[in-house]
Amino acid sequence: MDLLLRGVSHTYGDTQVLRDIDLAVGEGEIVCIIGPSGCGKSTLLRFIGGLERPDAGEVLLAGAPPAGSLNPLTYVFQDFALLPWRTVEGNVSLVLEDHGLSAAERREVIDDVLARTGLSDFKAALPRQLSGGMKQRVAIARALSVRPAVMLMDEPLSALDSQTRELLMDDLVGLWQRERFTACYVTHNLAEAVRLGHKIVVLSRRPGRIREIVEIDRDLADRQQADAKLDAIQRDLWQLLRDEARAADRELADDTV
């Protein structure tokens, strides 16, 4: 299933947040969205997921979701959004309970996704017992359990320390190689974008518009080691972003005057 954005614009009160966003996300593709903070990345993701409606423009889905998909557009949140009163198993179960699956079917799905994310041993643990990285793995398992057509990830690794982030990036690469999931991946971390993105969309400062779309055709598996070409891309992205980020920084300071 493909995702298509056409002329999406939005204004909160007096501030225009997004202007004329046109974007296509193809099946099996990870599209990273980067931009200075406050440029409307999370807002864009909310539109894509149908949690909010844009003032203008449309978000379209092309084709049918994969067979058996319970929730075609599925989020992974920065703050994990796990229910603290449910175990790992219960948190995954939560999103399956409204879909008329029998208890046995649910258990089968849960066991499967927990095995795929390496969480089988943590089935009965409560969120408070888990490290940040483990919590985000649970959130990813929960997202996988509803067989999404597109995963919407809003800075999924930003709440984690840099070592855990590396580990989870490896996990995501491994997962993508096995499952070829489609994702919109919002981040402000260029290394993440260069490591995971097939396409990198650079947004300008508020109002966010597309400055540039960079395609990286190297296979995700081959991006591990230091790579001159990827480094060059990352440097170019930083060049693009630096001025925007600086301007955005100043803009916020002006707002308060």
Add this chain to the structure above:
Amino acid sequence: MTLSDTSAKASARGEPAGADASPEAADTRLQPVPFRGGGFRPVRVRFVGPLVFAAILVLWEAGSQSGVISNLVLPAPSEAFEAFRQLVETGQLWRHLGASLQRLIVGWTLGMSLGVAVGLMIGLFSLARAGLMPLVSALFPIPKIALLPLFVIWFGIGEGSKVATILFGSFFPTVIATSGGVDNVDRSLVRMGQSFGLSWWSIVRKIILPGAMPAILSGARISASIAIILLVAAEMIGAEYGVGAFILMAGSLFATDQLLAGVAILSAMGLIVGWLIGRAERWLLRWRS
């Protein structure tokens, strides 16, 4: 004096820094950093509570036995206990306790259930909040005892008025605790539920209600104490049995030993209810650290 200026002095006199022949070397002595932390964290100290309680009883008993405390002013604990023993022996205790507990359980359960329902509505629907919250704020501070005569007219002199008093008394604090608890539920969890396509009712049942549970339970603690206070007040009008009726009767006969026994029963009821709610809290909120 800092370490650096001792050594500066030492080198000014042409001595190698750190040489300890001079009397000033005493200043370079190693000292532990003074400890300034600690405190401000309650730790569990066992047995002290019961010990204080027992000590007071012993002093009181000794005072009564020696005549320091006049029997007319305050009966000895042993006399109160004797009165209590008689209550048990004559079987009156179970009569009074049974009647009281029934009123308490029915009134408090109804008040809690209605309170949670209305509190959820206020927390979930803006219209309900706008319509009901001012009403709740206006009615909450009214002492329900003042309304007792009205309740007698409305619900009869029998069980109805007593249960109604307890019901109203526990209803309002529960409403306020529940709606506050709903307001404090993490909105990102609600958004998560919506993003996974959970039904409205699932979100309320599986996210909002458990999220508001800590507040609801602390509301339950308050409403239970209010319920016991109101129980006694309600039983002072037209009740044949009940701990409150027993205390009132003892009071009007100046049977202070019986009065104290009755008060001790109330106090024990409060303790037991508090303990039960504590257990419920520990079980329902075991997901908290």
